[in-house]
Amino acid sequence: MAADYQGLELTTESAAAADAYSACMRGYMGYQTDVGGHLKAALAADGEMPMALITRGYFFHLFSIPALERKAADCARAAQEAIAARGATEREKWHLAALQAWNVGDMEGATDGWEQILLHHPHDVMAVRLSHFTHFYLHGAGAMRQSTNRILPAWDDNRPDYGFILGISAFSHEEAGDYAAAEAAGKRAVEINPRDIWATHAVAHVYEMQGRQDEGIAWLDGLSGQWAGLNNFRFHTWWHKSMYHLEKGQHDAVLDLYDREYWAEPSDEYLDFTNAAAMLWRLEYQGVDVGQRWSVLADVAERHHRDAIMAFADAHYMMALAKDGRAAAQAMLENLAEAAQGAGDQARVTAAVGLPVCRATLALCQDRAGEAADILLPLRDHIWRLGGSHAQRDVWAQMLCRALLAAGRFADARGLLAQRTATKNNSPASWRWYAEALEGCGETAAAAAAREKAAC
Ligand SMILES: [Fe+2]
Incomplete structure (x- = not known):
């Protein structure tokens, strides 16, 4: 039986299929554009390799497009037949069950499956990345961080792609509000691999949440030369840069990034x-x-x-x-x-x-x-x-504030904007909106003070 690059058993007799599958995993962890090519190579070498078929199904789901959802179901059927014919490891069977759950819209069930795998196989990078993804869309920061904390002790500098795990940990810390831990883990990951765009992005989020726009711009400008050959996630990272410019009132820079980098086509x-x-x-x-x-x-x-x-x-x-x-x-x-x-x-x-x-x-x-x-x-x-x-x-917090102001519900807007300026203390736009709400409430002096903050 073959193994992947982390030493996890793969049910295939083909070393070429196992190698191509490992390359696919590493490409997936690194947001590279060659992931599909490696997966095709794995299936060309062994068309019934269970993990390759299951992974094909996972990737179809990641596009979130109806036609591809149906293809994911075909992959699960093919993997089930392959497993019936040649057998599979317990880990591979858990993966099949996770794909089958996802196929019927049960992302919770799929996530439970990957978490079960990680309790036994903390180096299963596919389960790491997919559970990170679904926790992000289903459960939020706490679950992401708990998931990462369960596997981190099994990883260290001596293991390939440790940096990618640090990057995942960094983003989990950031969303959970531990910005110091996030920044440290993210920067360490980028030291290990400057092309680690997920870790780069985790640090970009820290700068965003802490209102450190100039540092954020310098961070991304300094690393953007590393992104050749990476997939469309680099567009989202350019979007983050435009968020800093937006907060700084540099609207031409925002539109330039929009038109040239993340919505060029x-x-x-x-x-x-x-x-x-x-x-x-x-x-x-x-x-x-x-x-x-x-x-x-x-x-x-x-x-x-x-x-x-x-x-x-x-x-x-x-x-x-x-x-x-x-x-x-x-x-x-x-x-x-x-x-x-x-x-x-x-x-x-x-x-x-x-x-x-x-x-x-x-x-x-x-x-x-x-x-x-x-x-x-x-x-x-x-x-x-x-x-x-x-x-x-x-964006929806902004939508609510503007809806309240447009509807003349200034007292409601005042409270929400007080909350907003407490966490976005150096955001001129937030202070301007707060001033608008205070003015509407007849609090002229407080409104003037808020306007002064907006001008700082
Ligand atoms: Fe982001």
């Missing part, structure tokens, strides 16, 4: 779309004319308005459809209402949060700010269920 990758839509939404709140860019996004969103695979992505598709006045926005609400009745965790998230957020988004774009505020205010502490990072989800 229309993309059907959901992460690319979320970068673009959330940035246009933020830019307009800063009074920036974004030209025809919404229309370009809306063309893409129309292709996905019936996806209903990931509530986080749906909420961004709705931004573009609503902003561009597309009829598909209403059709999307109806489709989401139907999807919310289905099984699976994303159906539950859609019912509780995704659908109401989409309704609020459309209401805002149709000058029904009061209705949007009514929907969003009771959801404000539940938005995390959509998944994504604190930085990404802030």
Whole structure:
């Protein structure tokens, strides 16, 4: 029996298949573009290799596109047949069960499967990365960090790709609010491998959350030369750089990064779309004319308005459809209402949060700010269920504040903006909005003080 590069057994007689599979794993950990090629090579060498078939299914799911979801089910069937014919390790059988759970929308069940694997095999990098991904979209920071902490003692400098695990740990710490631990782990990972874009990104999040924009810009400028041959995740990292420029009021720099780096071409990758839509939404709140860019996004969103695979992505598709006045926005609400009745965790998230957020988004774009505020205010502490990072989800915090201000509900806005300025103390825009709320409440002196903070 062969083994992967971490020493985990693989049910194949083909050394070439095992080597190609290892290259695939390493490429996946490193966000490289050659991952698919290595997986094809593994399957060319051994078309019935269980882990290669299962991984193919996993990768189809990661695109969050309906046609590929169906192909993932084919992969599970092929892996099941292969395992029936040649047998498999317990670990491989757990992976098959995880894929089968994911195939029916049970991301929780899939995550449980990977966590079970990691209790026994903490060097299973596929389980590490996938559980990190699904905790990110399902459970938030605490679960991500707990998961990472369980495996970290099994890793050290002597093991290949230790840095990638540090990067995953860094991001988990960052989302959990331990910025010092995140920065230390992320920078150590980048020392080990400057091309580790996930670790680079974890540190970028620290700078974002701590309002250290100049350091963030320098950090990403210093490392961007390392990103050749990496996949579209580099676009999201450019998006982070534009977030710093946005906070600094450098709107031309934001649009330049948007047009040249992360939306140079229309993309059907959901992460690319979320970068673009959330940035246009933020830019307009800063009074920036974004030209025809919404229309370009809306063309893409129309292709996905019936996806209903990931509530986080749906909420961004709705931004573009609503902003561009597309009829598909209403059709999307109806489709989401139907999807919310289905099984699976994303159906539950859609019912509780995704659908109401989409309704609020459309209401805002149709000058029904009061209705949007009514929907969003009771959801404000539940938005995390959509998944994504604190930085990404802030767009909905902004949406709620602006809805309240537009609806003249200044007392409600005052409280939320007090909360916002407490954590974003050097954010001029947040202080300006706070001043607007205080003025609306008749607190003229406090409003003047807030405006002064905005000018600092
Ligand atoms: Fe991010």
